[in-house]
Amino acid sequence: MLAGKRIVLGVTGGIAAYKAVEVCRRLVDAGAHVVPVMTAGAEHFIGRTTLSALASEPVQTSLWDEASPIPHTRLGQSADLVLVVPATARLLAAYAAGLSTDLLTNTLLATRAPVIVCPAMHTEMWEHPAVQANVATLRARGVHIVEPESGRLAGGDVGAGRLAAPERIVEAVARVLDAGPLAGLHVVVSAGGTREPIDAVRVIANRSSGKQGYAIAAEAAARGARVSLVTTVDLPVPAGAQVHAVETAAQMQEAIEQLAASADIIVMAAAVADFRPVAAAAGKLKKDQGTPQIVLEPTPDILAGLGERKRPGQVLVGFAAETSDLLANAAAKLTRKHLDLIVANDVSAPGVGFQHDTNAVTLLRADGSVRTIPLADKRSIAQAVLDTVDDIRGT
Numbered sequence: 001m002l003a004g005k006r007i008v009l010g011v012t013g014g015i016a017a018y019k020a021v022e023v024c025r026r027l028v029d030a031g032a033h034v035v036p037v038m039t040a041g042a043e044h045f046i047g048r049t050t051l052s053a054l055a056s057e058p059v060q061t062s063l064w065d066e067a068s069p070i071p072h073t074r075l076g077q078s079a080d081l082v083l084v085v086p087a088t089a090r091l092l093a094a095y096a097a098g099l100s101t102d103l104l105t106n107t108l109l110a111t112r113a114p115v116i117v118c119p120a121m122h123t124e125m126w127e128h129p130a131v132q133a134n135v136a137t138l139r140a141r142g143v144h145i146v147e148p149e150s151g152r153l154a155g156g157d158v159g160a161g162r163l164a165a166p167e168r169i170v171e172a173v174a175r176v177l178d179a180g181p182l183a184g185l186h187v188v189v190s191a192g193g194t195r196e197p198i199d200a201v202r203v204i205a206n207r208s209s210g211k212q213g214y215a216i217a218a219e220a221a222a223r224g225a226r227v228s229l230v231t232t233v234d235l236p237v238p239a240g241a242q243v244h245a246v247e248t249a250a251q252m253q254e255a256i257e258q259l260a261a262s263a264d265i266i267v268m269a270a271a272v273a274d275f276r277p278v279a280a281a282a283g284k285l286k287k288d289q290g291t292p293q294i295v296l297e298p299t300p301d302i303l304a305g306l307g308e309r310k311r312p313g314q315v316l317v318g319f320a321a322e323t324s325d326l327l328a329n330a331a332a333k334l335t336r337k338h339l340d341l342i343v344a345n346d347v348s349a350p351g352v353g354f355q356h357d358t359n360a361v362t363l364l365r366a367d368g369s370v371r372t373i374p375l376a377d378k379r380s381i382a383q384a385v386l387d388t389v390d391d392i393r394g395t
Helices: 017-029 048-054 071-078 089-097 103-110 129-140 166-177 211-222 249-260 302-308 326-336 378-393
Strands: 006-011 033-038 081-087 115-119 149-152 158-162 186-191 226-231 241-245 265-268 275-277 296-298 315-322 341-346 358-365 370-377
Touching: 006 017, 006 071, 006 103, 017 033, 017 048, 017 081, 017 166, 033 048, 033 103, 071 103, 081 089, 081 103, 081 166, 089 103, 089 115, 089 129, 115 129, 115 166, 166 211, 186 211, 186 249, 211 226, 211 241, 211 265, 211 378, 226 249, 249 265, 249 302, 265 302, 265 378, 302 315, 315 326, 315 378, 326 341, 326 358, 341 378, 358 378, 370 378
Parallel strands: 006 033, 006 081, 081 115, 186 226, 186 265, 226 241, 265 315, 315 341
Antiparallel strands: 149 158, 275 296, 341 358, 358 370
């Protein structure tokens, strides 16, 4: 999908600049024509010879000593997309303020092509209100932001601000440049396990990590969808997804029902608690107060409610995490909740379901067809689920 696309790759002066080399290689391998632009700061971290060797053209660095008398105009007008990896706090500020301080910022201001920026910096810088305000400004202007991840940083500590993985960045480029089979569609995905409070400290929860839901959200975004991710967990946000953070089943129900009105596809991958305490204690329960008597009540059946109100053409996907009678239980749930597709998995099997990076599922459709997907990584499972959704929609 990137074949023949002309991508201006801007590299700025951050320690993560070395990862731009891998991004460049992946883009070229995918068929893109990559034009690298380095700032003066970037040259403190990587050499222009390396990037020139891997890109489609030699590195450009200056407004004044290139072959073209107006290189920023030529670069901006000829680009199908401008990508900045990494985007430092300085770059974000200059771009948001409209400052043309070097070849890269001039190019950003001179282009009408889509722009993707991939911030990377230390946690304190990333969380600074000025940086967040600049990111919000750029996002409001239509700039695509591939948010940084949490992880080990250059100083050895751990926190938010680590450059997104190269594969995430390339996926974002593909999503922006190629409409994809889900272009123009709104996909709502739920992920993680809900937490129902017992007191101010304790909750009723489950083992769901949210990884499968996030994989589905990432795959839907890569296929061009507008993705709303309703989640109880804090994982790296898939490029192109909008996150709605919730905790309880009631909060998830409220968020999902608001989004469902405009959703073309709803994938309920979250593990929603079946029961919650009737009343949560205001403070922390103490052992010396005796054994608490916790009275439970059913939580809202979000999936059943969605099935009852499903619009014509809307596709509704549920999940069934079972430990026995997998197919029988899943088929009953499929019918009872008016689903188009149910994804069933035996979470007692090795490497399947909760906490794992892999899964093995059986896909049951309302028309009676069944497809089994053997153990695979969760992104592959997500691809199989959305392939089936495409088939249900007749695309």
